[in-house]
Amino acid sequence: MSREWLVVETLREATAVQRRIGELAETADRIGPVQHIAGADVSMKWRDSRGPIHAAIAPVDGAPATATMIPAFPYVPGYLGFREAPVLAAAWDRLAGKPDLILVDGQGRAHPRRAGVASHLGVMLDVPTIGCAKSLLCGAVAGAVGPQPGDRAAVVDRGEVIAIALRTRPRAAPIYVSVGHRLSLDSAVAWVLRLCDGRRLPVPIRLAHDAANAARRAFDGQG
Template identity: 35%
Template sequence: MKIKKLHDWQVSPQEAINIQNKLKNKVILASPYQSLEEIKTVAGCDVNYEKKSAIVQAAVVLIRLKDWTIIEKVIIKKPLKQSFPYIPGLLSFREAPLLLLAFQKIKGIPDVILFDGHGIAHPRQLGLATHIGILINKSTIGCAKSLLWGEYNEPENLKGAYSFLTDKNLKVIGAVLRTRKDVKPVFVSSGYKINLDLAVEVVEACCKKYRIPEPLRLAHYYSKTKLH
């Protein structure tokens, strides 16, 4: 996939915030897809940090939505050394550099990409999914396991139940979706070039048995597998 290089990743936290504030004008939510039926392939990605080996490993897994078969996977790693620290709100500066290399390497073109983190449900509307969506010009969805920004009421304890995540002005910025009964809900938000309704449909279509959508479960697994 083609990657735009719009800025450097080796920046100070304040510079990172400035970059996010500039990029928020580039956020587009209009989707090239009208319905779930038009979405044939979905990719999931994740990054693993292993303290002992001091290695960072990223995985991108491309699956066919229809039957969840794996079409392709890319696994790459780098030393932990030069990684940006984890700072809430600046996750993309930690994870995007390696993920972009993985997206550069993958041959297939996913219709939609799922991220382990938020999209526009972010203090500057520039969560990991949104930031990478802008850089690779693909539809992206944020699917985080915990809250970063916004307020919500707990959804009903039923698979498929959801409530809205809103900002301080009560504007809807995401959905809090129960992907199965008796589990904590996940936080779904538009990343780039997809609307919230369709984003929720995609996540639901990727969940049957487990809390975490299948492309992310697979990416999580492969980001932790030892390579020899």
């Protein structure tokens, strides 16, 4: 695992790193047999940009690994990878068995520099990752998304399809699926649909969300 992009000193350096990550993030399938799948998410106190971030990587078939860290990088929209990737990397280090695929609660290539946290983490770990976001950071949905699970529409930014707005549950808002690293967009959407289990968000994301929140509550309880 490369730690090259965990810490940056300036916004200019962060921008350059994101552009490099965007160049290196692979958008074709380079993934072997998938036996172990995990979700990745972070939790923090509401509107607390200075306090600790609690991260979890939660395998579907095993115990989650968590980590807590006070981020060195300030809160800047579009640069959350520099706050979240270091603590997610710490959780990864504590994970006994490494997953073959990670679904990340956040953006992948659906990012102004094509380097959301799913791409940041995937390129850094060289692990296939998928971004699953509840809102858009950039781009616009080209057309309407039908009402049934599996209905979808492209998300386009500057002439490029960067994500899919995907209906995963009837009457629920769509989620936005983007490539993190080492998968095609079609494969990313197929995996998300396979793992949704009738809910809006995929099982791995829900497990990671619960684990990260549990880590935050445990930390707060120590005070």
